[in-house]
Structure formats: C-alpha cells, structure tokens
Amino acid sequence: MEIIYQQTIARPCSFSGIGLHAGKKVAVTFKPADVDRGINFVMIDIPSKPTIPVAVDNLITFGPISRRTSLRYEGAEVHTIEHLMAVLAGLGIDNLTVELDGIELPGMDGSGKFFADKILEAGIQKQTKPRQFFTVKEPVFVEEAGASIVVLPAQDLVISYTLSYNHPLLRAQFLELVINEDNFKKELCLARTFCLEQEARQLQEKGLGGGANYENTLVVGNDGVIKNTLRYEDEFVRHKILDLLGDLYILGQPLRGHVIALKSGHSLNLKLIKKLQQQKQRAIASGVSTVYTGPVGNQLDSEMIMKILPHRYPFLLVDRIIFLEEGRRAVGIKNVTINDYFFQGHFPKRPVMPGVLIVEAMAQVGGVMMLAPQENRGKLAFFLAANNIKFRKTVLPGDQLVLEVEAGRIKSKTGQVFSKAIVDGNTVAEAELMFALVED
Numbered sequence: 370m371e372i373i374y375q376q377t378i379a380r381p382c383s384f385s386g387i388g389l390h391a392g393k394k395v396a397v398t399f400k401p402a403d404v405d406r407g408i409n410f411v412m413i414d415i416p417s418k419p420t421i422p423v424a425v426d427n428l429i430t431f432g433p434i435s436r437r438t439s440l441r442y443e444g445a446e447v448h449t450i451e452h453l454m455a456v457l458a459g460l461g462i463d464n465l466t467v468e469l470d471g472i473e474l475p476g477m478d479g480s481g482k483f484f485a486d487k488i489l490e491a492g493i494q495k496q497t498k499p500r501q502f503f504t505v506k507e508p509v510f511v512e513e514a515g516a517s518i519v520v521l522p523a524q525d526l527v528i529s530y531t532l533s534y535n536h537p538l539l540r541a542q543f544l545e546l547v548i549n550e551d552n553f554k555k556e557l558c559l560a561r562t563f564c565l566e567q568e569a570r571q572l573q574e575k576g577l578g579g580g581a582n583y584e585n586t587l588v589v590g591n592d593g594v595i596k597n598t599l600r601y602e603d604e605f606v607r608h609k610i611l612d613l614l615g616d617l618y619i620l621g622q623p624l625r626g627h628v629i630a631l632k633s634g635h636s637l638n639l640k641l642i643k644k645l646q647q648q649k650q651r652a653i654a655s656g657v658s659t660v661y662t663g664p665v666g667n668q669l670d671s672e673m674i675m676k677i678l679p680h681r682y683p684f685l686l687v688d689r690i691i692f693l694e695e696g697r698r699a700v701g702i703k704n705v706t707i708n709d710y711f712f713q714g715h716f717p718k719r720p721v722m723p724g725v726l727i728v729e730a731m732a733q734v735g736g737v738m739m740l741a742p743q744e745n746r747g748k749l750a751f752f753l754a755a756n757n758i759k760f761r762k763t764v765l766p767g768d769q770l771v772l773e774v775e776a777g778r779i780k781s782k783t784g785q786v787f788s789k790a791i792v793d794g795n796t797v798a799e800a801e802l803m804f805a806l807v808e809d
Contacts, residue, residue, distance in 0.1 A: 386475025459553030
C-alpha cells in the first residue's frame with residue numbers, strides 16, 4: 370500500500386495585502402517547518418514574537434455574526450485564517466510556519482487563489498514521515514438556527530453542501546466533491562467570499578468588513594452581483610465548501626469522512642470540529658488507530674473477526690480490522706499493552722513482544738483476508754511456510770502494531786501473503802507467509 374507522507378513548502382515566500390475585516394495592511398512570510406510541527410502562526414509585530422498553533426483548543430468563539438475563523442493562544446490572536454487553511458488542506462501541506470506583522474491575514478481577492486499560487490511557486494516538499502489522518506468512526510451531528518452538519522464514516526474526505534438564502538438570486542445550490550488536490554485547484558480554489566448587500570452594511574456597522582470591496586467580495590444586490598462577475602455559476606456554494614474545508618483542517622489532521630452540510634457557516638463549523646475533536650480524543654484513549662495512513666473501510670471488530678478465525682483469547686492477537694478487501698488486502702490493529710500475557714515470561718525485566726507472535730499476528734490478518742470471501746467461510750488457514758522473515762525493531766508495551774497484508778498467489782487450497790508490521794510509520798517486521806486452506 371502506498372504510504373502518504375507529510376509535506377511542507379520547499380522554500381520561504383513573502384507577500385502583503387489588506388485584511389478583509391481589520392482593513393489594515395499586513396506582510397506575510399510562509400516558511401518550511403519540520404515533520405509533526407503542524408501549522409503555526411508567528412506574530413512578528415509583537416516583541417516576544419508569540420506562536421499560535423493551529424488547534425481546536427485555541428479557537429475563538431464569536432457567534433454567528435463573526436464571518437471568520439480566529440485563534441487565540443497565550444494572549445495573542447490571529448484572525449480570518451479559513452481561506453489559507455483551506456488551501457493548506459487542499460494542497461496537502463501538513464507543516465508550515467506563517468509569520469505576519471498584523472492581527473489578520475490579508476484577504477487578497479477573497480478566494481484561496483493567491484495563497485495557492487504562492488505555495489505552488491515556493492514548491493511542495495515531501496517529508497520523511499507518514500501523514501496522520503483522523504478517520505471518523507461514528508456519525509457526528511450538529512445544528513443551529515435551521516443549519517445542520519452531519520459527518521459519516523467514509524474512506525475519503527467528501528463534502529456535500531446545500532446552500533439556501535432567502536434571496537431571489539441565491540436559489541438553492543448543491544455541490545458534492547471528493548476533496549483531493551486536483552478537485553481543490555479546479556473546483557474550489559477560485560471561489561470568492563460573498564455577502565448580501567444589506568449584510569455588508571450590517572457588518573461594517575459592527576466594525577467588520579473594513580478591507581472588503583467589490584473586487585475581493587461578491588456583494589449580491591437585488592439585481593445581481595454588484596460591479597463583478599461570477600467565476601463559476603455556483604460560486605457561492607463552492608466558497609461555502611472552501612470555508613468548511615479550512616475550518617475542518619483546524620483539527621490538525623486531514624479528515625476522512627463524508628461531511629453533509631445544510632446552510633452552515635463558521636459558527637456551526639466550529640461546533641462541528643469541537644465534536645470531532647471529542648471523538649478523536651476518545652479514539653486515542655481507547656487505543657483505536659488514528660495514525661494509519663493507508664485506506665480504511667469495511668472494518669471488523671473482534672466479534673466479527675472471531676466469526677472468521679477460530680482463534681480465541683489468549684491467542685487472538687488482532688484487536689480490529691480497519692481495512693478489508695476480501696481476498697486481496699487487509700490491515701489490522703494490535704494494541705500492545707503491559708497486560709498482554711506473554712510479557713510475564715518473555716524478558717519480564719525488559720518486556721519485548723516475541724517475534725514469533727508478531728509473525729502470528731500478521732498471519733491472523735492474512736487469515737481474515739483469505740477466509741473472508743463467502744466461498745472460503747468455514748475453512749481453516751494452516752501455515753505451510755514462512756519465508757524472508759525480518760525483524761527490524763523491537764515492539765514494546767504501549768506500541769500499536771499496524772499489520773498490513775497483501776495477497777500473492779491465492780488458489781482454492783493454498784494462499785501466499787506478503788505482510789508487514791508497522792509501529793509509528795516504521796516497519797518493525799515483515800515476512801512472506803504460505804497457507805493451506807482446508808475444510809474445518
């Protein structure tokens with residue numbers, strides 16, 4: 370399976386512009402960042418140059434009138450980050466330092482185009498560590514004032530958005546997109562922010578929109594867009610998806626799930642990501658993997674595994690199957706804890722998971738893969754041979770084994786499996802396994 374690696378930019382780049390709300394000029398520099406650093410804003414106009422990490426805990430909650438996404442950390446604030454965050458999500462940038470000498474990012478033309486152009490001009494640099502995805506495990510739902518969002522488990526990030534305004538020129542618009550780099554650049558990146566003509570006056574009365582004009586904001590009057598033309602016929606719904614994508618990236622990891630939104634804005638988006646953060650924290654606490662970087666889908670819990678394999682405690686070594694393509698590929702999880710029975714006698718003063726049990730765990734995932742097809746249900750998978758076994762690192766209590774298997778030659782009575790055991794993105798063991806498929 371292809372591993373997706375973290376990315377940053379290849380070289381620094383700088384620019385300046387006017388903030389959409391504060392209306393003040395700000396200079397910005399994008400700088401490469403090391404793996405696992407995430408996205409960080411550095412406020413260089415403040416003598417101490419404080420850093421504001423992008424994190425759910427740092428969100429500022431303004432309420433429905435905010436029309437922007439903002440962060441606060443240890444007294445420092447940065448505002449209107451959503452368009453940049455959408456670009457980073459769309460282009461797959463995991464680690465970046467953003468230096469700016471003002472409180473708000475510039476609005477540029479009101480879309481993500483300028484930010485994307487600068488990043489592509491600087492170049493995208495692949496890094497040495499796999500990306501960490503957050504995969505939605507159970508549905509999440511939020512609503513307020515007639516707007517709602519539900520997130521369902523899915524193998525990719527898919528956003529379905531329905532826009533509906535009480536305005537003759539903003540009829541209901543719907544768009545569904547699988548979010549990847551190509552779709553982002555073609556379908557979302559150019560979509561500009563917008564508001565109704567009466568909203569523009571209300572925002573300015575509240576001290577917002579000080580840098581907005583007819584060029585960087587689509588202002589919709591009774592007779593159409595004022596002093597501008599649309600880039601897409603449905604540019605409004607595309608920009609709503611752009612905003613939602615940027616807000617979702619505040620989770621600190623790319624999301625895998627199907628997001629279905631009805632009339633949502635920043636206020637509801639932020640409620641959603643707080644709920645997603647809670648699910649993420651529960652998953653980490655329960656030991657469910659949030660760091661596997663391959664595909665997910667067709668998952669099996671331990672009860673379902675035991676309907677396929679004859680193994681039982683203490684010899685069932687697979688906690689969960691997180692991806693299954695019957696007869697072809699599978700990925701399983703084994704959470705290694707100090708309570709595992711084998712640590713009582715295997716180097717008890719320096720606990721190390723026995724290599725033979727790592728091979729057995731890989732074999733059990735291979736057995737699930739081969740026995741899952743209906744024609745093989747009820748059969749047993751017995752070892753015939755284990756070849757090219759290599760142990761590269763020790764496996765310790767607290768590690769999470771990601772067990773990847775891929776089919777070689779599978780016949781009616783024999784099967785060949787190529788397997789790897791991975792901890793924190795590093796291969797700890799690998800082997801070629803041969804099985805005999807026999808009737809129970």
